[in-house]
Amino acid sequence: MMNICLVFAFGILCAQLGADLPSPAARGAAVVLIPGGGLLAWLASRRSGGWWRSLQVILVSLAALAAGWSFAAWRAEVRLAEVLAAEWEGRDVVVTGVVASLPQDFERGLRFVFAVEQSAAPLPSTISIAWYRGFRDEELHALPEIHAGERWRLSVRLKRPHGNVNPHGFDYEGWLLEQGIRATGYVRPAEGNTRLDAFVPGVMTAVERTREKIRERFRQALPDAPYAGVLIALAVGDQRAIAPDLWRVFARTGISHLVAISGMHVTMFAALFAAGVGWSWRRIPALALRWPAQQAGVVAGFVAAFGYCLLAGWGVPAQRTLYMLGCVALALVLRRETAPGRVLALALAVVLLIDPWAVMAAGFWLSFGAVALLFLVSTGRLASEGRLREALRTQWAVTLGLIPALLVLFQQFSLVSPLANAIAIPLVSFVVTPLAVAFAILPLQMLADLAHSAFVLTMLPVHWLATLPWANWQQAAPPPGLAVLASVGCVWALLPRGTPARWVGLTMLVPLVLWAPARPGEGEATVTVLDVGQGLAVHVQTAAHDLIYDTGPAFSADANSGERILLPYLRAAGVRRLDTLVVTHQDNDHAGGAEAVLSGIPVAEVRTSLPLNHPVRLIAGMRDQPCVAGQHWEWDRVRFTMLHPEAPASGAVPRKTNDMACVLRVEAGGQRLLLTSDIEAVSEAGLLAREGANLASDVLVAPHHGSRTSSTPAFIAATSPRWVIFPVGYRNRFRHPNPDVWARWSASGSRLLRTDAGGAVIVHLGAGEPRLETARALAPRYWYGR
Incomplete structure (x- = not known):
C-alpha cells in the first residue's frame, strides 16, 4: 500500500510539471493500463518465484503511476474548462453571489473571494475581486461593511488569471488554479452595488463567518499589540496581519512553521480533546460499558481536529495531520495495528485525491518531509534513551533532513533553528496556541492578554538570535539533482546506530551547499x-x-x-x-x-x-x-x-x-x-x-x-x-x-x-x-x- 501511494503521488507530480496536458490518446492508454496492469499483477501474484514477484511490483507501480498521472490531468481539464472568455475581459458585468472568504484589508480597499451565483455573462463560479476606496488619483472614500457569507449584487470588471513569471519566482497563476479561482478583477463604482442578504446559510459560509468574527475579536482585544497578527494566525489561520519584518525574523530563526497551523498544533488540540473526553467517558458507567473510553476519546479527538482544521483555513499541514489522525482513529476502532509509514502514505494519497495541485506547494514538501523524518528516527528506537535525548535527536533530524528542500524552495536555511525551536516549540505549542484557541472559544480578555504576553516572552531570545550575522545560510537555488543526492545523504546519515559509514551521508551534502550557478565569461x-x-x-x-x-x-x-x-x-x-x-x-x-x-x-x-x-x-x-x-x-x-x-546647466529649471x-x-x-x-x-x-x-x-x-x-x-x-x-x-x-x-x-x-x-x-x-x-x-x- 505504501509503495502504491508513493508512486501514485509521483504520477500526479509528473502531470503537474508538464508543459501541456496529455492528449486524449495518451489518457486513453493510461486508463487501459490501470486495470490491465492490476489484472496482470494479480496473475503474477499467483505464480511463485522472485521473478514473478518483481514483475508484480513493476506492473502495480505502472498502474499506480498511470492512475496518478491521468487523475491529475482529468482534474486539470475540468478546472481549466471553467474559464473567463477573452471577449469578457475588461468589460463591466453585473454579478450576484456570496462573499466566500475572509475579506482582507489592504492599503486602498478590500479583497475577497466571490462565489458567483448569477451573472450577465458566462463567468467562472469562483472569482477574486478587490473593492477599492478610490481609483488612480481619486480621493479615497469609505467602503460599505463587507462580511463573509453575505450575498451581494456587484458590477465588476474581470480578467483571466495572470501573474508575473520570473526565474525561481512565485507562480501566482498556478496558485490561483489550485484555489479554483478562474478570474480576478475589481468592483466598479455603481449605484447597483447592493447587499441582498446579510447571511447565506451553508456550512462553509458559517465557517468563514465564524473565522471573521474570531479575527475581529482578536483585533478588538489587542488593537495595538505587535503580535496580535500571530495569535490570529494560530487561531484561524489568517497570516496576512503579520508584518513583513516579523516574517523575516521567523525565516532567519527557522520558526515560521510554528506560526502556521502546523501538524503539531492540530495533534496537540486533538490530544487534549481526546484526553478530556476519555477521562469523562470512563466516569460514566453506561457509556464506558457501551463503548470503550479509548475509542470514544480518539474519535472525539478526530472530530475536534476536523473542526479546528476548518476554522484554521484547511492548509496542507493541517490536512495531512487530520488524515493521519483519521487513519489512527479508524485503526483503533477496528482494532487493527498501523505502521507509521503506511499512515503517512495513506494521508499523502488522500491529500492529493482532494487537491492534486498540493504537490506544487512548499508546505506540502516541508510538512510530509518533516513527519517522514520523525518516523525515520523514532521507529525501532529504545524507549530508555530519555526524553531529552529523544527531543534533541528529532530536532537534529528535522533540521538536517529539510536542508535540501529549504535550499530548493527558499534558498536559505537557519543555522540557529535548533536553538530557536527548542525555545519556541514548547511555549508556542503548549502555552500560546492553547490560550489563543481558548480565547477564540471563550472571549475573556485575560486569555488574549496571557497569550500575547507568552508570545512576547518567546520572541525575546528569538529576536536576539535573528540579529546574529551568521543566523542563516543563503545561497543560489541548487539544481534538483543535487537536492535529491543530498536528501539521500541526509536519510543515510540519520539511520540507526550500527549502520555502516553513516558519515558518508553527510559528505553528500557538500556539493549542495557549495554549488554556485555559472556566470557569464569574460567579455559576456x-x-x-x-x-x-x-x-x-x-x-x-x-x-x-x-x-x-x-x-x-x-x-x-x-x-x-x-x-x-x-x-x-x-x-x-x-x-x-x-x-x-x-x-x-x-x-x-x-x-x-x-x-x-x-x-x-x-x-x-x-x-x-x-x-x-x-x-x-x-x-x-x-x-x-x-x-x-x-x-x-x-x-x-x-x-x-x-x-x-x-x-543640467547652472540655475536650469528641472525638466x-x-x-x-x-x-x-x-x-x-x-x-x-x-x-x-x-x-x-x-x-x-x-x-x-x-x-x-x-x-x-x-x-x-x-x-x-x-x-x-x-x-x-x-x-x-x-x-x-x-x-x-x-x-x-x-x-x-x-x-x-x-x-x-x-x-x-x-x-x-x-x-x-x-x-x-x-x-x-x-x-x-x-x-x-x-x-x-x-x-x-x-x-x-x-x-x-x-
Missing part, C-alpha cells in the same frame, strides 16, 4: 528584464559584477517589487551584493522597490536622477552619485556608458521627470543593448543630436513601455535593433504598448517581445548574435495563459 553579459507588471527592473550580470537598473513598482505601503520579486530573484541567482544600483527617475513603477533593495542587499554605489531629498538618495548617502551623460566604466571586458541625461531618466548602454562581445527607461520624444531627439548613428543597438528595451509619446520614427531608424523588449503589465491601465508604436517597431524589422506575454526576458550578450529566452518558455506549465 547576461541581461534579465524581469516581469514586474507595469514597471521596469533589469539585472545585468558580468563575470564578477552585478548591476540593477530600476526596481519596479511599489504596490502598497507594505508591498513592493523590490521585496517580492527582486530580492528573492537575486538570492536564487546567487547574488550576494550589487556593485551598482541605477534608479533612473522617481516614477513609482521604476523606483518603488529601491528602498527595499537597499535594505535587503549590500550595494556599493547608487546612480540616480532623483531629487536630492528623495528617500533613496538619503539612504544611499555617500554611495550616491547622479547619472550624467558621458559616464562610463568597464567590468570584465563589458563596457557601460551613460547616455542621458546631460548635466519633466521622464526626460531626466538615466539611459544606459551595455556592450559585450561586439553586441549592444540599450536601456532607455521612460524617455520620451524630447529626450530621444537629444540623444539623436548627440549620438546619431552611434545609437545603433542589437537589443533595446522600448522607451516608456511603448508609450505613444516615445519611439519616434527617427529614433527607431537610428537604433534599428534586432530585438525590442516591452516591459508591460497584463491589461495595464495605460494600454501600453500603444498599437501605433508596436506597429512602427514591427515595420522596422525588429523582433518584438513583451513581459506580460513571455514573462522575464533573458538576453545573452557575447560573441555572435544575441540569444534571447523567456521565463515562460524555459519552464512552461499547462496552465499558463489559460
Whole structure:
C-alpha cells in the first residue's frame, strides 16, 4: 500500500510539471493500463518465484503511476474548462453571489473571494475581486461593511488569471488554479452595488463567518499589540496581519512553521480533546460499558481536529495531520495495528485525491518531509534513551533532513533553528496556541492578554538570535539533482546506530551547499528584464559584477517589487551584493522597490536622477552619485556608458521627470543593448543630436513601455535593433504598448517581445548574435495563459 501511494503521488507530480496536458490518446492508454496492469499483477501474484514477484511490483507501480498521472490531468481539464472568455475581459458585468472568504484589508480597499451565483455573462463560479476606496488619483472614500457569507449584487470588471513569471519566482497563476479561482478583477463604482442578504446559510459560509468574527475579536482585544497578527494566525489561520519584518525574523530563526497551523498544533488540540473526553467517558458507567473510553476519546479527538482544521483555513499541514489522525482513529476502532509509514502514505494519497495541485506547494514538501523524518528516527528506537535525548535527536533530524528542500524552495536555511525551536516549540505549542484557541472559544480578555504576553516572552531570545550575522545560510537555488543526492545523504546519515559509514551521508551534502550557478565569461553579459507588471527592473550580470537598473513598482505601503520579486530573484541567482544600483527617475513603477533593495542587499554605489531629498538618495548617502551623460566604466571586458541625461546647466529649471531618466548602454562581445527607461520624444531627439548613428543597438528595451509619446520614427531608424523588449503589465491601465508604436517597431524589422506575454526576458550578450529566452518558455506549465 505504501509503495502504491508513493508512486501514485509521483504520477500526479509528473502531470503537474508538464508543459501541456496529455492528449486524449495518451489518457486513453493510461486508463487501459490501470486495470490491465492490476489484472496482470494479480496473475503474477499467483505464480511463485522472485521473478514473478518483481514483475508484480513493476506492473502495480505502472498502474499506480498511470492512475496518478491521468487523475491529475482529468482534474486539470475540468478546472481549466471553467474559464473567463477573452471577449469578457475588461468589460463591466453585473454579478450576484456570496462573499466566500475572509475579506482582507489592504492599503486602498478590500479583497475577497466571490462565489458567483448569477451573472450577465458566462463567468467562472469562483472569482477574486478587490473593492477599492478610490481609483488612480481619486480621493479615497469609505467602503460599505463587507462580511463573509453575505450575498451581494456587484458590477465588476474581470480578467483571466495572470501573474508575473520570473526565474525561481512565485507562480501566482498556478496558485490561483489550485484555489479554483478562474478570474480576478475589481468592483466598479455603481449605484447597483447592493447587499441582498446579510447571511447565506451553508456550512462553509458559517465557517468563514465564524473565522471573521474570531479575527475581529482578536483585533478588538489587542488593537495595538505587535503580535496580535500571530495569535490570529494560530487561531484561524489568517497570516496576512503579520508584518513583513516579523516574517523575516521567523525565516532567519527557522520558526515560521510554528506560526502556521502546523501538524503539531492540530495533534496537540486533538490530544487534549481526546484526553478530556476519555477521562469523562470512563466516569460514566453506561457509556464506558457501551463503548470503550479509548475509542470514544480518539474519535472525539478526530472530530475536534476536523473542526479546528476548518476554522484554521484547511492548509496542507493541517490536512495531512487530520488524515493521519483519521487513519489512527479508524485503526483503533477496528482494532487493527498501523505502521507509521503506511499512515503517512495513506494521508499523502488522500491529500492529493482532494487537491492534486498540493504537490506544487512548499508546505506540502516541508510538512510530509518533516513527519517522514520523525518516523525515520523514532521507529525501532529504545524507549530508555530519555526524553531529552529523544527531543534533541528529532530536532537534529528535522533540521538536517529539510536542508535540501529549504535550499530548493527558499534558498536559505537557519543555522540557529535548533536553538530557536527548542525555545519556541514548547511555549508556542503548549502555552500560546492553547490560550489563543481558548480565547477564540471563550472571549475573556485575560486569555488574549496571557497569550500575547507568552508570545512576547518567546520572541525575546528569538529576536536576539535573528540579529546574529551568521543566523542563516543563503545561497543560489541548487539544481534538483543535487537536492535529491543530498536528501539521500541526509536519510543515510540519520539511520540507526550500527549502520555502516553513516558519515558518508553527510559528505553528500557538500556539493549542495557549495554549488554556485555559472556566470557569464569574460567579455559576456547576461541581461534579465524581469516581469514586474507595469514597471521596469533589469539585472545585468558580468563575470564578477552585478548591476540593477530600476526596481519596479511599489504596490502598497507594505508591498513592493523590490521585496517580492527582486530580492528573492537575486538570492536564487546567487547574488550576494550589487556593485551598482541605477534608479533612473522617481516614477513609482521604476523606483518603488529601491528602498527595499537597499535594505535587503549590500550595494556599493547608487546612480540616480532623483531629487536630492528623495528617500533613496538619503539612504544611499555617500554611495550616491547622479547619472550624467558621458559616464562610463568597464567590468570584465563589458563596457557601460551613460547616455542621458546631460548635466543640467547652472540655475536650469528641472525638466519633466521622464526626460531626466538615466539611459544606459551595455556592450559585450561586439553586441549592444540599450536601456532607455521612460524617455520620451524630447529626450530621444537629444540623444539623436548627440549620438546619431552611434545609437545603433542589437537589443533595446522600448522607451516608456511603448508609450505613444516615445519611439519616434527617427529614433527607431537610428537604433534599428534586432530585438525590442516591452516591459508591460497584463491589461495595464495605460494600454501600453500603444498599437501605433508596436506597429512602427514591427515595420522596422525588429523582433518584438513583451513581459506580460513571455514573462522575464533573458538576453545573452557575447560573441555572435544575441540569444534571447523567456521565463515562460524555459519552464512552461499547462496552465499558463489559460
